[in-house]
Each structure stands twice: as C-alpha cells, then as structure tokens.
Amino acid sequence: MVRQVGRLAAVLAGVLTAALVGLAGPAQAAPKPPxxxxxxxxxxxxxxxxxxxxxxxxxxxxxxxxxxxxxxxxxxxxxxxxxxxxxxxxxxxxxxxxxxxxxxxxxxxxxxxxxxxxxxxxxxxxxxxxxxxxxxxxxxxxxxxxxxxxxxxxxxxxxxxxxxxxxxxxNPGRDIDQALGELQRLLLLNVAVMLVITTGLAGIALLIRRRTR
Structure with a gap:
C-alpha cells in the first residue's frame, strides 16, 4: 500500500512539474527592447x-x-x-x-x-x-x-x-503596453502555478494520511 501511495505521489509530482515547465516556458520569453x-x-x-x-x-x-x-x-x-x-x-x-x-x-x-x-x-x-x-x-x-x-x-x-x-x-507605446501585459501574464501564471502545486501537494498529503491509517 505504501508503495502504491509512493508511486501515485511520484506520478502526480511529474504531472505538476510538466505543467510548470509547459506553462512557464512561453511566459519567460524576454520582452522586446523598448x-x-x-x-x-x-x-x-x-x-x-x-x-x-x-x-x-x-x-x-x-x-x-x-x-x-x-x-x-x-x-x-x-x-x-x-x-x-x-x-x-x-x-x-x-x-x-x-x-x-x-x-x-x-x-x-x-x-x-x-x-x-x-x-x-x-x-x-x-x-x-x-x-x-x-x-x-x-x-x-x-x-x-x-x-x-x-x-x-x-x-x-x-x-x-x-x-x-x-x-x-x-509604435513604442504598443511595445511598452505589450511588455507590461507580458509581465502581468507572467505574474498571474506564477500565482496559478503556485496554486496548482499547493493543491497537488495537499492532495498527496491527504492521500498518504488516509492510506497509512
């Protein structure tokens, strides 16, 4: 049972890592110079x-x-x-x-x-x-x-x-707006990723607790 829980935790951690890489990759592109x-x-x-x-x-x-x-x-x-x-x-x-x-x-x-x-x-x-x-x-x-x-x-x-x-x-104004928009999306993405990771870890902890009772 403990092995099954460990495998499940490893799979969930892999999914979360893949999601983090997939989401954060495009947002970390360097903004165009002003x-x-x-x-x-x-x-x-x-x-x-x-x-x-x-x-x-x-x-x-x-x-x-x-x-x-x-x-x-x-x-x-x-x-x-x-x-x-x-x-x-x-x-x-x-x-x-x-x-x-x-x-x-x-x-x-x-x-x-x-x-x-x-x-x-x-x-x-x-x-x-x-x-x-x-x-x-x-x-x-x-x-x-x-x-x-x-x-x-x-x-x-x-x-x-x-x-x-x-x-x-x-169009410098549009470039500046685009850079600010990318920064905003990056911040929102980071918040979303943190929420996903936190929720995933909480679920793993709850599952391990239930399995080990």
Missing part, C-alpha cells in the same frame, strides 16, 4: 539620447516624423543652400540602431526628410527625399534641439504611402 531615438545635428554639442522609458512622448513624436514614408521617394531634393540645418535621427530598439534619417525642418518650401539607402540594420531600402510633416520643427525643438519656436505649426502634415519601417519599431 525603442529610443538619438539626435545629432546643428547646434548640438553632443547627441540627444531619448528613451521611451523616460521620454515616451518625445520618442513617439519623433518616430511619427518618419513612420509614414513610402517605399520610394524623390531621387533629388532641394538645393543644398535651401535645406537649412540638418538633424540626423537614429531609431533604436533597446541599444541597437535600426533606422536612420536626415531631417531638414527649415528647408525652403517645407520640411524635408532624406532616407539614406544604407541603414544600420542592413535592411535593403532605396534612398529618397520626402516631404516632411509641418510639425517637424516643433517636434525637434520640444525634444531638445535648439530651434526657434514656431507658432503657426499645425499638427500632422503631409505624408502617406505604404509603411516600410517594421511596425514593432514604430
């Missing part, structure tokens, strides 16, 4: 390093300046004398550079964006010029770039076309 943006350019003695955990609004606004670019842009842009100050932004995932763009908020005829063909993540793309959003100058200024304030800037601006930057790197 996005960030580095800015270099005219008037900046050192790069501005913005991260979504500290400046989520600025990171979102800056990524929005390049999130609408299509697959192909104009092969040529304004004359160099008409471009004004240049600011290069690098979009990161964690500390890994993913995309880079040159922004010209004071270009004649409206803001311009230049996308180099060579990207940090080795992604194949075509070089091209694009009309930028009218909010580019104010977005850069509020992020820390030394630009004069514009009072006639309206939200939005030109832009459109097919999105070419991976969706995961263009």
């Amino acid at each position: 996005p960030g943006v580095d800015i270099t350019g005219a008037g900046l003695a050192e790069p501005l390093r913005l991260r979504s955990d500290a400046q989520p609004a600025h990171v979102n606004a800056l990524i929005d300046q390049v999130s609408f670019l299509g697959r192909t842009g104009s092969p040529s842009g304004p004359k160099a004398a008409d471009l004004g100050p240049k600011y290069t932004i690098v979009v990161l995932a964690g500390d890994t550079p993913k995309q880079t763009y040159d922004l010209y908020p004071k270009a004649a005829g409206g803001p311009r964006v230049y996308r180099p063909a060579k990207q940090p993540d080795s992604r194949k793309t075509s070089a091209g010029w694009f009309l930028g959003r009218l909010s580019m100058s104010e977005t850069l200024r509020t992020a820390g770039v030394p630009l004069e304030r514009q009072y006639d800037t309206v939200s939005g601006g030109v832009g459109g076309g097919e999105r070419v930057i991976p969706e995961d790197s263009l």
